Amino acid sequence: MMASEAGAQGSNDAHPAMDGGGLSDDDETQAILHPNGARPAPRLIGVARREQASGDIELGQMGGFEQQLEDIDLTSPAHRRPGSALLPLYSVWPSQNYFCCGGLLLTGGSGEFCAPNICIWAMILFPSGLYFIFVFPQLVQRGAFALPGATLVVFLVATGLLCATCCTDPGILPRRDVIIASNSAAKLEEALGYDPLGRGCQPCGVPDGLYRQGYRYCRTCKIIRPPRASHCGDCDNCVLRYDHHCPFVNNCVGQRNYAFFLGFITCVMFLAMLVMPSIFTYFSALSDDKSMVGLVSVSYSMRVVWYLIIVFGGFVVVAAIGSALLWVYHAFLVVTNRTTKEYRKSITNLTEEPTLCAPRGPQLFDPWALVDPQVVNGSMNSSSIRCGRHL
Ligand SMILES: [Zn+2]
Ligand SMILES: [Zn+2]
Numbered sequence: 001m002m003a004s005e006a007g008a009q010g011s012n013d014a015h016p017a018m019d020g021g022g023l024s025d026d027d028e029t030q031a032i033l034h035p036n037g038a039r040p041a042p043r044l045i046g047v048a049r050r051e052q053a054s055g056d057i058e059l060g061q062m063g064g065f066e067q068q069l070e071d072i073d074l075t076s077p078a079h080r081r082p083g084s085a086l087l088p089l090y091s092v093w094p095s096q097n098y099f100c101c102g103g104l105l106l107t108g109g110s111g112e113f114c115a116p117n118i119c120i121w122a123m124i125l126f127p128s129g130l131y132f133i134f135v136f137p138q139l140v141q142r143g144a145f146a147l148p149g150a151t152l153v154v155f156l157v158a159t160g161l162l163c164a165t166c167c168t169d170p171g172i173l174p175r176r177d178v179i180i181a182s183n184s185a186a187k188l189e190e191a192l193g194y195d196p197l198g199r200g201c202q203p204c205g206v207p208d209g210l211y212r213q214g215y216r217y218c219r220t221c222k223i224i225r226p227p228r229a230s231h232c233g234d235c236d237n238c239v240l241r242y243d244h245h246c247p248f249v250n251n252c253v254g255q256r257n258y259a260f261f262l263g264f265i266t267c268v269m270f271l272a273m274l275v276m277p278s279i280f281t282y283f284s285a286l287s288d289d290k291s292m293v294g295l296v297s298v299s300y301s302m303r304v305v306w307y308l309i310i311v312f313g314g315f316v317v318v319a320a321i322g323s324a325l326l327w328v329y330h331a332f333l334v335v336t337n338r339t340t341k342e343y344r345k346s347i348t349n350l351t352e353e354p355t356l357c358a359p360r361g362p363q364l365f366d367p368w369a370l371v372d373p374q375v376v377n378g379s380m381n382s383s384s385i386r387c388g389r390h391l
Contacts, residue, residue: 089182090367092376094175095236103367105167108235108251116247117166123319124162124268128155130309131275135282151274158267162249164260171240171255173229174365176222177378181371184364191362196223214350227350230341240361241353244340253340256360262334265326272320279309 090099096109107114131151139148176197179185189195194210198217201207206215206224214227221231221238230242232252241255253261333340334356337349 085373086370087373088367089178089365089369089371089376092371092373093367094177094377097172097235097237099367100167106169106367107167108170108232108245114250117250120162120248124155124158124271127275127279127319128271131279135278138282139278147274147278151271151278154267154271154274158264158271161260161264161267165246165249165253165257165264166251168251168257168260169363170252170257171229171242171361172235172252172364173221173223173225173238173240175220175237177376178365178371179223180378181375182366182369184366184369188364191364192226194224194226196225198224228339228342228353240364241339241355241358242341243355255358256363259356259360262327262330262356265323265330268319269323269327272317272323276317276320 088103090103090106093099097106098109099106132155136148136151139145173196174182174184174188179188179197185195185197185199194215198206204217204219204222206217210224215224216227217223218225218231218238220236223238225231225238226240228241229238231238232242232245234245234247235252237252239252239254241258243253243258243261245252246261249261249264251257333343334354336343337352337355339349339355341347342349
């Protein structure tokens with residue numbers, strides 16, 4: 001009895017924020033009884049009975065979580081249910097990312113989908129298209145190769161870096177269920193230097209040693225994440241060295257794609273600087289040509305082109321100014337070793353790790369690992385387990 005009381009007290013300490021929000025206690029009990037919405041987990045039924053007998057819901061929840069951990073055989077080739085079909089991880093990914101090209105590329109997800117992303121592509125491609133259709137051939141014909149050549153290189157690098165920022169893993173920490181389903185706990189522990197599942201420590205908590213170093217528990221992913229990592233609400237994942245979620249690249253900007261992002265805004269700034277004066281010079285020369293003025297005045301199509309050039313010239317000016325300001329801001333962050341989130345929320349960089357020059361690190365999940373879809377999506381049902389400390 002004493003041990004039981006001590007356990008109950010311990011669970012209260014571990015879960016002080018158990019009131020309000022989420023499911024009702026009855027609902028939570030049901031969720032524990034039926035973690036996958038279909039069949040009950042026999043060992044967890046015992047936990048629920050213990051809850052009813054003791055009248056201590058929190059003890060039951062804590063016990064249920066422990067039982068879940070004990071049920072997991074992390075030494076098996078892949079955690080799966082008997083008779084279930086295995087599918088590639090990218091095809092059953094449980095959060096908001098979109099995979100394409102057979103799992104080779106991934107991008108973020110948001111309610112706005114990719115409208116801002118299309119907007120940024122248009123702002124790059126239309127002015128650049130005008131440049132390469134009208135200005136580029138004329139400069140080459142005049143024997144000026146350096147400027148159009150440099151513009152072409154910067155354009156190709158900028159679009160390549162934009163693709164890389166949009167479509168590569170920003171440093172996603174896989175969720176608990178993904179780790180379990182793909183049996184990647186050992187690899188992850190080796191890559192990160194600690195156990196993100198927190199096996200052997202207090203459920204939903206972080207060992208004191210790690211907590212003092214800035215490690216935190218993510219309630220959504222149910223893993224321990226390192227300092228500087230954060231949960232992205234748009235992508236619904238924890239991301240290493242999280243900077244921000246950028247709707248214009250439709251992806252998180254984090255540890256593994258921050259260099260691409262910074263390179264992209266640098267190239268866009270130079271691209272605007274190269275394209276803007278060239279277009280300006282070219283069309284100023286045309287306006288001095290009386291025959292061109294006459295053509296614009298009589299030809300409707302030429303007039304439309306002329307107005308489009310003025311509009312896109314304005315876009316280029318805005319892009320140039322915006323990218324220059326953004327570049328200065330991120331240069332400041334790099335120099336001060338902070339991320340956007342750390343700067344905005346005045347969070348200290350506990351690790352003193354550089355923001356730009358730190359190692360990119362490996363991808364922490366294998367998109368092609370064969371997994372049991374029910375195990376991967378188990379988080380949807382076990383999300384009723386609430387934790388109130390070390391968040
Ligand atoms: Zn998370
Ligand atoms: Zn995101």
